[in-house]
Amino acid sequence: MKKNIGIGLLGLGTVGSGVAEVLVTKADSLAEQAGLPLILRKVAERDVNKRRSARLGPNVLTSNPEEVLSHPEVDIVIELIGGEHPAKEYIERAITNGKHAVTANKEVIAKYGYELFSLAGKHNTDLRYEASVGSGMPLISSFQQELAANKISAIHAILNGTTNYILTRMAQEGLDFASTLKQAQELGYAEADPANDIEGRDTAYKLVILSNLAFRTKFVPQDVYCEGISNIAALDFLYAREFGYAIKLLAIAKRDDDEVEMRVHPVFIPRDSQLAKVDGVYNAIEVETDLAGKLVFYGEGAGSLRAASAVVADVLAIARNIYRGVNNVPEVKLNQRGTVKPMSDITTRYYLRLNAPDRPGVLAQISKVLGDNSISISSVIQKESDLAAQTAVIVIMTYPAEEKGVQKALKQLKQLPVVNEVSNFIRVEG
Ligand code: NDP
Ligand code: HSE
Numbered sequence: 001m002k003k004n005i006g007i008g009l010l011g012l013g014t015v016g017s018g019v020a021e022v023l024v025t026k027a028d029s030l031a032e033q034a035g036l037p038l039i040l041r042k043v044a045e046r047d048v049n050k051r052r053s054a055r056l057g058p059n060v061l062t063s064n065p066e067e068v069l070s071h072p073e074v075d076i077v078i079e080l081i082g083g084e085h086p087a088k089e090y091i092e093r094a095i096t097n098g099k100h101a102v103t104a105n106k107e108v109i110a111k112y113g114y115e116l117f118s119l120a121g122k123h124n125t126d127l128r129y130e131a132s133v134g135s136g137m138p139l140i141s142s143f144q145q146e147l148a149a150n151k152i153s154a155i156h157a158i159l160n161g162t163t164n165y166i167l168t169r170m171a172q173e174g175l176d177f178a179s180t181l182k183q184a185q186e187l188g189y190a191e192a193d194p195a196n197d198i199e200g201r202d203t204a205y206k207l208v209i210l211s212n213l214a215f216r217t218k219f220v221p222q223d224v225y226c227e228g229i230s231n232i233a234a235l236d237f238l239y240a241r242e243f244g245y246a247i248k249l250l251a252i253a254k255r256d257d258d259e260v261e262m263r264v265h266p267v268f269i270p271r272d273s274q275l276a277k278v279d280g281v282y283n284a285i286e287v288e289t290d291l292a293g294k295l296v297f298y299g300e301g302a303g304s305l306r307a308a309s310a311v312v313a314d315v316l317a318i319a320r321n322i323y324r325g326v327n328n329v330p331e332v333k334l335n336q337r338g339t340v341k342p343m344s345d346i347t348t349r350y351y352l353r354l355n356a357p358d359r360p361g362v363l364a365q366i367s368k369v370l371g372d373n374s375i376s377i378s379s380v381i382q383k384e385s386d387l388a389a390q391t392a393v394i395v396i397m398t399y400p401a402e403e404k405g406v407q408k409a410l411k412q413l414k415q416l417p418v419v420n421e422v423s424n425f426i427r428v429e430g
Contacts, residue, residue: 004037005319008068008099010090011081012045012052012061015104015131018308019078020054026312034316035323042068069093076318078311079103088112095120095127100322102314104131104307107196110205110221113212117330126318126328131310133159133206134283137299138310143213150289152214155253156429159206161281161302162190162197163229163249167266168279171237171246177230189281189302199228200249200264207251207264214253214287215260217338225343227265236353236424239395240268242381243351246276250429259341267429268351344404349378349428351397354413355421358385358392362418366394369416373409375401391420397428 007023009016023030023040031037043056044065062068068077069090077094079101081087088108094101095116103109108116109129120127130140143152158164162184169180181198184190196202204224211219229249240247245268254261269276274296278284283301288294300306321328356362367377376399385392398406406425413419 002036002322004039005034005322006039006041006071006073006075007315008041008071008074008077008094009043010065010068010077010079010087012043012054013080013082014304015307015311016043016045016078016080017052017054018304019080019311020056022305022308022312023315024055030312030316030319034319036319038315038319041074042071044068065090069099070097074099075322076100076102076315078315079105079108080311082107084108084111088116091116091127092119095123095125098123098125100126100128100318102128102311102318104129104135104311106132106202106205106209110208113209114218121329124327124329126321127330128314128318129209130314131307133209134285134297134299135301135303135306136309137283137285137297137301138313139210139285139297140213142297143210147214147287147289147292147295150291151255152287152289153255154288155207155210155214155251155285156275157207157210157251157285158248158275158278158283159251159285159301160197160200160203160249161283161300162194163200163203164278164283165189165281166198167229167232167247167249170232170234171240174234174237176234177232198230200226203249203251203264207253207262210251210285211253211260211262211338215255215338217260217336219260219262219338219340223262223338223340225263225265229266231424232266232426233424235393236351236426239351239353239381241271243268243379243397244271245269245351245428246271247426248275248278250275252429256341259339261341261346263343263346265427267427269428269430273430344402344407346403347400348403349398349400350375350406351395351424351426351428352410352413353423353425354394354396354419355391355423356394356419358382358390362392363394365416365418366396366413369409369412370396370398373401373405373412375399375405375409393423 204226285297379397381395
């Protein structure tokens, strides 16, 4: 008979510290729910001398991950070092050593999930990843279990707290992107290297994970068309407001017959929509289903205890199974590759912002290029003419048009002698 469940932890950073704290402060409640005490046996961290808040027992901390991965009394390994390598290899080693694994690592799950679930299946171990999308929001379990009877037709989601915080500040205070990012870093919201967040990759990984569950087929990060937020200017927020829109970085997955549209990019969304009102570091996920209707999940998508909530829930679920002698290996359907709708085939409305000389005939030439590419204009604003330079900012909203036509038109507009600059174009959703 087991007397307790041994836990090993890799990484004692933001999330790892939260997990260590919860395992200690909620030890009694967790033991009651699991049936056995959960004991944090070993924690590996790169720099063991770094000052940290977590209270650990003697000889628990090590700089050698192998001491966690092969510890005979560790039943569950929690990977919280982040990044692709060596996180993936550590999860593999934990599984091949017969241990269950829990991770919050969206990059590893989005890129190697199927490989790792298959490996876990072979070794009769469990691999859980609830914190990887939406932190403490119960998304993975909802998609896997509570929504299992549904056919999901679409996901529209704000999945990254850092970029949502930046876009919210830019919208509310009229700041530019670079200074808002700097402030977000100073406040500890954005990471020192914020590239994955800013360029939309973090959101794309999360969209892959949700889409695999929602559409029950295999998608990979390369399937997602991905654009970040660094091109958004303060002016775009002014025009968005004027047209009745907010600007958000959205993750979109839509089923269209046998194809799925998968994209991450900034969008104009109506200001009165629910997603437009999601501000700051909050995340929100709208799911359209055939049985449960339209559902919205809303909550903080980042933070030490937010993520720890989901990580410890995964640990608890595994611990309960160990206590009951239940073997719960992940389900894998390796051969069902999802078909992605090419980005060039999507149809949506577009916002274009151009800089052009302020003189007769300019608008006519611009609208001819759009018309030649089957793009119909729904409205035009011309303001903020620079009298000295005799230039104007021209903003155009289109009716629904095909992406391939819009890309062709953008190329032609850039070459048009009467266009100084195509300053931005943003897709419109909803
Ligand atoms: P941190 O950078 O705060 O923590 C990672 C820790 O792991 C650091 O202390 C780091 O040490 C250590 N580490 C890195 N590489 C190694 C290694 N090879 N061996 C031992 N220790 C190592 O990251 P977070 O806690 O923020 O994120 C952890 C995971 O959780 C990531 O996958 C992230 O995407 C995910 N996540 C994070 C959320 C959040 O709000 N922060 C929310 C949901 C998920 P050092 O500092 O010396 O590099
Ligand atoms: N960097 C992520 C964010 C952390 O800003 O949302 C949570 O996954």
